[in-house]
Amino acid sequence: MTAFQKSLFNNDHGWVSYGPSRKFVARFKYAPRPAGTFINFLIKNFTEEEYFGRLDNGESPLPILESKGYVMPHIKKWLKEAGLPPTQAGYKIWRDRRTAEAAKRLSSPISDAIAKATAS
Numbered sequence: 001m002t003a004f005q006k007s008l009f010n011n012d013h014g015w016v017s018y019g020p021s022r023k024f025v026a027r028f029k030y031a032p033r034p035a036g037t038f039i040n041f042l043i044k045n046f047t048e049e050e051y052f053g054r055l056d057n058g059e060s061p062l063p064i065l066e067s068k069g070y071v072m073p074h075i076k077k078w079l080k081e082a083g084l085p086p087t088q089a090g091y092k093i094w095r096d097r098r099t100a101e102a103a104k105r106l107s108s109p110i111s112d113a114i115a116k117a118t119a120s
Contacts, residue, residue, distance in 0.1 A: 026061035
């Protein structure tokens with residue numbers, strides 16, 4: 001089992017690669033900033049064989065890290081603001097709350113009146 005070495009990572013405009021062969025690790029299309037936290041979590045929680053094996057089997061980078069508890073920085077911020085722990089469990093609670101709030105808004109008297117008006 002080979003541990004990742006921080007010095008072998010390359011972050012080129014949101015494209016993260018590893019090693020002299022520049023093996024693909026992840027792409028940060030819209031926000032290259034979280035690449036640092038992604039790389040740090042990867043180093044602490046995965047070996048090269050484990051991560052690249054899962055990547056080669058068709059899994060995507062983010063779900064691979066989330067399987068061991070990774071939470072993106074902006075989501076951690078939302079969770080802290082909501083008074084929830086910055087973990088996958090906290091994120092599930094936050095999502096469930098948001099879904100319940102959205103369902104409540106959709107079943108409001110105003111939306112019911114709009115639905116009746118458009119059905120006629």
